[in-house]
Amino acid sequence: MSYEHLISQRDGPVERLTLNRPDVRNAFNEHVIAELTAWASDARDAAERHDIRVVVMGGAGKMFCAGADVAWMSKTVHYTKEDNLRDATAMSRMFGAIDELPVPVIGRIQGAALGGGAGLAAVCDIVVADQAALFGFTEVKLGILPAVIAPFALAKIGRGAARELFLTGARFSALRAKEIGLVHHVVPADELDDAVQRYVDELLNAGPEAVAAAKALIPTVWGRPTAEARPITAAAIAARRVSAEGQEGLRAFLEKRAPAWSQRVVGTRDTKITKDGTKND
Ligand code: COA
Numbered sequence: 001m002s003y004e005h006l007i008s009q010r011d012g013p014v015e016r017l018t019l020n021r022p023d024v025r026n027a028f029n030e031h032v033i034a035e036l037t038a039w040a041s042d043a044r045d046a047a048e049r050h051d052i053r054v055v056v057m058g059g060a061g062k063m064f065c066a067g068a069d070v071a072w073m074s075k076t077v078h079y080t081k082e083d084n085l086r087d088a089t090a091m092s093r094m095f096g097a098i099d100e101l102p103v104p105v106i107g108r109i110q111g112a113a114l115g116g117g118a119g120l121a122a123v124c125d126i127v128v129a130d131q132a133a134l135f136g137f138t139e140v141k142l143g144i145l146p147a148v149i150a151p152f153a154l155a156k157i158g159r160g161a162a163r164e165l166f167l168t169g170a171r172f173s174a175l176r177a178k179e180i181g182l183v184h185h186v187v188p189a190d191e192l193d194d195a196v197q198r199y200v201d202e203l204l205n206a207g208p209e210a211v212a213a214a215k216a217l218i219p220t221v222w223g224r225p226t227a228e229a230r231p232i233t234a235a236a237i238a239a240r241r242v243s244a245e246g247q248e249g250l251r252a253f254l255e256k257r258a259p260a261w262s263q264r265v266v267g268t269r270d271t272k273i274t275k276d277g278t279k280n281d
Contacts, residue, residue: 064120131187
């Protein structure tokens with residue numbers, strides 16, 4: 001599928017998605033939201049077909065994403081209340097669709113991730129940031145609210161940090177973003193791609209179904225009382241143990257070989273996974 005405001009590139013099992021409106025620092029409007037939602041639906045299908053195992057999300061040019069397009073939002077003053085609600089619901093659906101992708105999403109953040117851009121960082125599973133990058137839930141500075149992104153941002157940074165950062169709208173450093181759990185790894189700009197690649201390699205050496213199950217487990221268990229979570233978690237591991245992938249992983253460990261899904265170089269062999277999941281030495 002081709003897009004006007006996104007670049008989607010397939011690199012084997014890695015889907016590289018780039019927000020591509022560098023002139024406005026990759027701010028998103030209703031068209032970008034529609035494209036991102038359609039992209040997420042395609043990426044879900046590709047993940048379910050086992051065509052992709054990892055997504056890397058980045059932004060073209062100087063900055064990752066300056067959030068919602070201010071020109072678009074100011075235009076909504078002429079919308080009816082219903083139109084505004086429909087618009088905001090579409091944005092919420094977009095964040096949800098990325099958040100729930102059944103493959104890991106790595107955010108590659110350079111320059112800045114502000115407002116909805118910080119929201120996009122929040123729906124990534126792993127975030128790697130340039131040490132000079134700036135973050136901010138800046139909406140209140142514009143008289144609006146970090147509302148749609150709140151569930152995703154709160155799940156990452158917690159209520160304490162949100163009370164400071166949602167209320168002040170202050171910009172903060174990549175190191176602060178790491179302290180509060182929005183970012184996982186901070187590196188100099190020229191090391192960003194290598195740091196992202198190390199995460200990609202790590203993920204490609206994990207069982208793809210196990211990774212998807214681990215991702216799904218987190219929101220399932222989060223916030224549940226332990227007694228309620230216990231039967232869910234027991235059923236989850238019991239299902240993985242007897243699955244073909246679980247059995248392959250356990251056997252491979254005992255036989256001191258790479259599992260079928262692994263792309264790691266083992267000894268002199270370069271083990272690659274094919275589209276249908278079989279090993280190709
Ligand atoms: N929506 C629409 N346009 C935006 C934008 C946004 N969120 N953020 C930046 N732009 C546009 C600017 O208006 C400018 O357009 P112009 O060239 O026609 O004047 C262009 O992008 C470059 O912005 P500029 O501020 O000149 O670039 P910069 O590199 O010095 O700074 C930012 C970039 C992102 C730090 C700065 O533009 C900024 O603070 N933007 C607002 C971010 C924000 O608060 N987002 C939350 C929205 S809810």
